[in-house]
Amino acid sequence: MASEFSYDAIHARYGDGIPCPPDYSFPTHVIDRWAREQPDRPAIHWVSHDFKKERIMSYRELADASNKAAKAFQDKGLKKGDRALIQLPRVCEWFVAVLGLWRIGAVASPSTSLLVSKDLKFRAEVAKAKAFIGDHESCGRFEEISSTVGISLIFQVRTDDDGGLGAGRVDFQDALSKVPDGTKCEAPGGHNSTDLVILFFTSGTTGAPKMVLLEAEYLVGHTITGLWYQAKPGTLVLCMADLGWAKGTYGGAGAFSMGATVFLQPPPPGNFTPTHLINALHRYPIETLCAPPTIYRSLVTSSARAYLKKNPLKALRHCVGAGEPLNASVIKEWREITGNLTIRDGWGMSETVIAVGNFEGVEVSSMGKPAPFFQMGIVGHNGEELRDGEEGELAIRTDKGAGSCWIFKGYVKNGKVDKRQKSHGGKTWFCTGDRGMRDADGYYWFVGRDDDVITSSGYRIGPFEVESALKTHPAVVESAAVGSPDLSRGEVVKAFVILSDEYRDKVLGKKDKEKDLILDMQNHFKKMTAPYKVPREIEFVDTLPKTVSGKIRRIELRDLEKQRKADIVKQQKAKL
Incomplete structure (x- = not known):
């Protein structure tokens, strides 16, 4: 019997695609849905870095808190179309704030916790932000440049490492506490599936980060991410990504789309250690792990193997890798260490959801096959589609299929929108800048970034x-x-x-x-x-x-x- 997460099962369930209502809004169509259907099931399971504190937020609580956040933002003057930068550690309030912004039609621009003041200045100016949301440390960092970028509306989220409320900042939790329970707050003019919701910035592997425009319908595509995670109600999902990365949104949106639970834990002070991750996998019933190749490589070292033997996995049954291609030797070693766990590699970008991956029912090979409803190709300099075995640029067809709605609407460059598309032979492609090839069996193989x-x-x-x-x-x-x-x-x-x-x-x-x-x-x-x-x-x-x-x-x-x-x-x- 085919798994419910296989290609065949996904197509049988959704037909030719996943419909997107014209008034689509992730908070109302996803979070509120699960708040009705499974109000007491955990949406977020937060654990402190030292494992001493826990906080579980149900879908009902997440829906209520995000409505309160929406009202608090609205009361401070934020409205539909306004942009807000967010730089927070791995705390529940990150999701509360982002969902609150989306409820009023505002736009979230997540920033990783590693960014310094000059990075925030660059993003605030390019995004034309109206507000900043952070903890005590990041608010202080932002205030170094806030007057330069003309932003005075700063929300501070109180955390365990809080250093007190800075002068002139809005206390985020206090603002929410003043909103009555049961408050419903949405954009006065309603929602549209083509409303802008996220401004990501690329990671800058070959140059300055580019701003990426993503609309509400893009979030529907993270249903596929959730299926790649093999998530469903009750599944505890750990995505090892800073919430400021695009992958942080992948993790949350993918899990929430399926009614699963996000496991959220800040990293320990200092550098990542595989023993900290192994401790989490040993103590909690985490079923799905999504991690970059760097982390999987650390898990197969001799010291990590020895620690894992003393602290066996509690419930892990599904592993996926993303960020960069994963070495085949690491996949083999991890399978040997765990006995039966195969890491299913996948490919996506800040500009897309998971577009190529190793889904259930397909032999793990290369970066995988096109994700359901995506039409992929390898194209030449003029956008012409190349034959199997020929190296070219990895491209997503945008005139039909998932590429017409589940990817970005373009980069903002010198005030203009660049979609980075080429048309040839009646087909239009988003050219990703990644080099690759497709074999005769339909698997895609990664070669490298074009410049690499x-x-x-x-x-x-x-x-x-x-x-x-x-x-x-x-x-x-x-x-x-x-x-x-x-x-x-x-x-x-x-x-x-x-x-x-x-x-x-x-x-x-x-x-x-x-x-x-x-x-x-x-x-x-x-x-x-x-x-x-x-x-x-x-x-x-x-x-x-x-x-x-x-x-x-x-x-x-x-x-x-x-x-x-x-x-x-x-x-x-x-x-x-």
Whole structure:
């Protein structure tokens, strides 16, 4: 019997697509629906980073609180179309605030907690924001630039780490407490499925972040995200994303769409540790885990394996990966460690919902197949569709199917909207900037961001393929491959590698042993894939530059290599 989360079951359930009412509003059509059908079932299960405090918010409580937030925003002058920046840690109030904004037709612009004042200034100016919502720390950060951007309306959410209410700020919880229970608050003019609801900013892997316009109908598409999560009423879902990332919205909207429960926990002070995540999976009946490749790679290290053996998983049955492609070796190792859990990779962007993925009933391979109702393709420079096996740009068809409604409406660039579309042969495509190919069985394979592809001696080499081959060596925890300038080849493959603890202690700082390990890695690499892809240069590093959403910024490493090679040329000329 086919699973209810398989392609066939999804199409049998929804037919040719999921309808979107013309007056669609996520709070009213999703949250209020579950508040009627299962009022006492948890919508959010919050746990403090030290596991000492818990808070459970039911769907009825979430619906009521978000109505109160809507009234509080309205009373302070916010109205339909106004934009508000949000920078909050993982607290229930993030969802309360966002849903409250949507109820009055206002637009939320989430910001990750890692952003500093200049980042907030950039976003506030580009988004033309009217308000800011944060905790004590982020409000203080924003106030450094608030007068510059002309925003005086600042809501402060009180948290456990609160430092007191700052002067001139609106106490968010106090404002809600003054609104009577049972209050209903919606946009006076009603809602429209084409109303703007979210302004995301891209993670900036190759340049400055771009503002992404998303309308209310986009949120309907997160039903597919929820199905990819295999979520349903009673399922506890943990998405390991800062709420300021697009993936944070994926996690919440996907779970809520299916009536599931969001497990929310702030990270411990300092850097992420796999033991903290294992503790959560050991203590709570979390059934679905969504995490980026970086986290899954940390879970298969020898120290994490040992800790997991002492603290077995309580209820985990389904794992998905997103953010960047996941190495096949990690999927294999995780299956061996857990006994039966397969990580189902998926592909989406700040501009989309899950558009390609490994759904139930399909053999896990590559980044998967098109998500239900999406029409995908690999296109050339002019938008022409390429044949199977040919490398090109990964594209989503926008003149029909899910791509016509479940993706962004464009980037804002110099005051104009750029949809980044190409038309050819009667088809219109959103060109994503990701390189890939489709095989004869309909699976899509990721090559890399367009700017990240390495060209060496005429060969085009995707960094992900290099990194995946390197990951099979026991010394490699994580790596980043880039093109390094070379006079004879144009570029050579250069790999920056983070070593496992065992190898780091034995090798680093010892030139002969480092040289021997590099040679061993290169010989191992040649057994895994074509020799022309072998990294001719390998450098051991402690960290890799990443965006706030955890994606590797290969552009920084490329620029570093360009500068290094330019300096060498200057030194050589100076000696002449």
